[in-house]
Amino acid sequence: MALGLRVASFNIRTSRGQDGRNSWLFRRRACLDAIRLLDADVVGLQEVRPVALRSVHRAFGGAAVPGRGRDADGGGEHVPVLVLDRRWTVESSETRWLSPTPQRPGSRGWDAALPRIVTVVRLRHDDVAIGVINTHFDHRGGEARRESARLVVEWTSAEPQRHWVVLGDLNAVPGSPPLRTLTDAGFHDALAGVEGGTHHAFTGATDRTRIDHVFVSPAWSVAAAEIRHDRPRGRLPSDHWPVVADLVLGV
Template sequence: MKIRVATFNIRNSSAPDGDNAWPVRRNATVAAIEELDADVVGLQEVLPDQLEYLRWRFSRYEIVGVGRDDGMSAGEHSVVLVRPGDWKVETHETRWLSDDPGTPGSVGWDADLTRIATLVWLRHLNGTTIGIANTHYDHAGEVAQLQSSRLIARWVGGGLPWIVMGDLNATPDSPPLKALTSAGLRNAVPVEAGGSWHDFTGAEDDDRIDHILITENWKVVDAAVSHFRPGGRLPSDHWPVVATLDLG
């Protein structure tokens, strides 16, 4: 029983990116997502106008996730796209990376911004259920990053097959990643696959801060960082990370 998953920070549309602004590159962003050929894609930094565009371009997909500011539509979303096929959304919820995960807009610890995780339970046509956690850690708060990993580790415990993915703003050897791996998760994509953050330079060897982590139930079939440039255009300031997994 295989599933192909990907995580991709698409860069928010409000950023002053000049020649790399969202209206200029949004077709390339869609093309980069399509190139991944993934059953499930976790996106980060999705603002409402971007979500509207993605719902139009991926009209046959199930797309779930709420805005981090109010638990409805305001602010960035960490949405999960599920391609039509063997997997269907059974249920989903958004939790805040804070001491009060059920309160929309709550900010955790030393975080600079409100941060969230979108949790999705998927059911296969054969009745098997798995969990997907798509998240975006704070870029500045080191305590918040570590505490976010501890929250995630608690949420994905219990034996259900889980896939944790997102922009963790932390490298593989950092305390937040070690907190996840010490809790039983493991990296699906090897470090030597290349960097994921490039700040619109196109570099392929910068920091890996976008990750896919899996519980012990999963076997990795293949995994990579995609450096695809549709029409020569950079689709974001991050590269997508993708893995094919087998539940066996």
């Protein structure tokens, strides 16, 4: 028996951005439509501040949306996991900080410019247990990105009974040291061989760098993967293009 799972990662761009006609107020509906068009079972979102998070909750009211904010008080940027397929039960979830003190809210690690977090979600469907990590690595600190990848490997290795999926804006291109840390640990880049970039800075370009990723542990096979370029309502939904992967797990 094979179990399919469509996953996606999408940096929706902070709702506090000074983006003129691309500000959240003007592109909110297009962004929510873009999430729907992914037709994914599980979506990792990044740069979700409280204003945008409320919009996500309203738009996807029946879905579980675990994850808390990166600031010490639970506010600020969230990296929630949107669980849209109701076959999957959320067994547990938690937020950890990408720092030497992962349990200390608001802690900032190494040379990172900002506190960074992961949302860890444990899902179950019948007897199948999987884990999803959604994250947003730091944009400035090279050491922080490397250490963040090391922590992801450490945490997933501690629960080998789960089949893991890592989603996120890793601010790192294929082949870079943080991503090599993941592949050296046995993770596979689900979008390996897919041409094009994901970050476009509201230009709509498709040929820039790919910094948004899906990585999977060895039990998963990848049936298909792509970078999506939907423009609902004729608008760019974000300054990133989302990535999607169709995964298959033999159970």
